[in-house]
Amino acid sequence: MQISDTRPKQSPRILLTDAALMQSLKEAIAQKLVPDVVKIDQQGIYPQDFLREIGEIGAYGQGVSVEYGGTGRGVLSAIKAIEMVSEACLSTGFMAWCHNACSWYLQNTDNPFLREQILPKVATGQLLAGTGLSNPMKHFAGIEKIKITATPCDGGYILNGTLPWVSNIGDQHLFGVSAQIEGTDDYxxxxxxxxxxxxxxxxxxxxxxxxxxxxxxxxxxxAFISHDWILAAPCDRYVEYIKPGFILMQVGMGLGLTQNCIDLMRRVDKTKQHVNQYLDDRPDEMEMELEALRLKSYRLAEAIGHGRELVSKEVLREVIQARATASELSLRASQSLMLHAGAIAYVHGSVYDRRLRESYFVAMVTPALKHLRKVLATMPK
Ligand SMILES: Cc1cc2nc3c(=O)[nH]c(=O)nc-3n(C[C@H](O)[C@H](O)[C@H](O)COP(=O)(O)OP(=O)(O)OC[C@H]3O[C@@H](n4cnc5c(N)ncnc54)[C@H](O)[C@@H]3O)c2cc1C
Known part of the structure; x- marks a missing residue:
């Protein structure tokens, strides 16, 4: 990949106010994403143009400082953007998260090449990016062995190993990885x-x-990786910087998906309320829980701010709890939606079918619900 060393000009659209960003995003979703959601889900079409477009609007630059091509507004606007995209399509909402996560890694590094040359291109979506951190996160939580080793060599490290799955990548994409440094306990x-x-x-x-x-x-x-591309080595403290933002931004996926399930339940209720009223997890109840989670995550996002510092144990615990609640609400909302919609939801390719399948992903992607519950159960009080 050729990385030119000229800093890209900041897109004027990235300087939009938060409200204007959300409005532009809303229009882009309606015009360019909604018509393709079935193709993305069923034919596996990768919405590359849309992902670039929302980068230009500012969907990835929120947690990034102004000097590196972002808006410096912090994690809060990033969560709102992920939430809005996930309301229409979880695949694309997840990729908006993947990209934001990589942007967050670059925002938190001390490496001047990555911050000055690469971050501005990622923050504006000129370079698309993902994250391969499931394995190290599970490793650090005592769930599985680390899958990549890094052997120090002249000018950098040699990487060996396999990551089972990394999303939003391709020949021209970037992604974050972690590896154990051979012969040491460092990563x-x-x-x-x-x-x-x-x-x-x-x-x-x-x-x-x-x-x-x-x-x-x-x-x-x-695979040789030069010192230019190292975010942190060793990375113990750096991981603590990125962890709360990484986890909290995923809540946006659950907020958006659950909101759409509630809206669809209300739509079905227009003709079926007389019988749907006997079901559990009715839209009004779910909406109250969703709103509580939304307010909690927005408050936590403000506590995390712009990264590059440690958050308190209490904030981290609340972030993990919010992420678990997002999984639980997604599962309950999509199940209740199936029951509200009835047989029409059983038709292959219906929106109800898609939302049900997508909801499991919120609870399965690392940190999965079981992983979060393990951390909550073993975290010192
Ligand atoms: C659609 C999708 C996208 C993902 N995107 C990313 C990403 O962008 N970045 C990232 O780091 N992780 C990604 N993952 C991985 C994800 O975050 C979880 O780590 C993964 O789903 C396993 O988590 P788990 O908690 O269920 O693990 P476990 O409970 O350990 O279960 C995983 C099980 O799957 C098996 N398994 C693992 N990999 C494979 C494989 N390749 N083929 C067959 N079986 C396998 C394991 O042996 C194990 O039995 C993605 C997963 C999916 C399904």
Missing amino acids: LMAIAQGGMQGLELRQDVHFIALEGTNTFRCLFRN
Whole structure:
């Protein structure tokens, strides 16, 4: 991948106010995403143009400082953007999260090359990006072994190992990775380039949902990564900086999906309320819980701010709890939607069918609900 060393000009659209950003995003979703959601879900079409377009509008620049091409508004506006996209399509909402997560890694690094040359292009969507951090997050939580090792060499490290799945990537994309530094108990975090030598991207399974997310198995075989692309090594403290924002931004997926399930339940109720009223998890009840989660996450986003500092244990616990609640609400809302809609929801390809399949992903993607509950159960009070 050729990375020119000239800083891209900041898009004038990225300087929109928060309200104007949301309005532009709303229009882009209605015009350019909604017509394609069925193709994304069923044919696995990757919405690359839309992902670039919302980058230009500012959907990835919120957690990024103004000097590096962002708006400096922090994680809160990023969550709102992910929420809005997820309301229409979880595949694309997830990719908006993947990209924002990588942007967040770059915002939190001390590496001047990554901050000055790469971050502005990622913050504006000129370079698309993902994150391969499920395995290290599970590893650090004592759930599985680390899958990548980094052997120090002249000018950088040699990476070896396989990541089962990384989304929103391709030959021209970037993504965050973590590896254990060989012969030590230390780990590093780095930015990998999809087209780098020694990295094979393989697509050999089909998913029940999220097919349009350009998700690949990543095989690193003696892939060289230079010091320029290292986010942090060792990365213990750096991981603590990025963790709360990484987890909290995922709540946006649950907020958006649950909101859409509630709206669809209300639509069905126009003709079926007389019988649907006997069901559990009715739209008004779900809306109250959703609003409580929304307010809590927005408040936590303000506590996290712009990264590059540690949050308190209490804030981290609340972030983890909010992420778990987002999973639980998504599952309950999509199940209740199925029951509200009845047989029409059982038709293959219906919106109800899609929302049900998508909701499981909110609870399965790392940190999955079981992972979050493990952390909450074992976290010192
Ligand atoms: C559509 C999709 C997109 C994803 N995108 C990303 C991403 O962008 N970045 C990222 O880091 N992670 C990504 N993941 C991984 C995800 O975050 C979880 O780590 C993963 O779903 C497993 O989590 P778990 O808690 O269920 O793990 P576990 O409870 O450990 O279960 C995983 C099970 O799946 C098996 N398994 C793992 N990989 C494979 C494989 N390739 N083929 C067959 N079986 C396998 C394991 O052996 C194990 O039995 C994605 C997963 C999916 C399904």
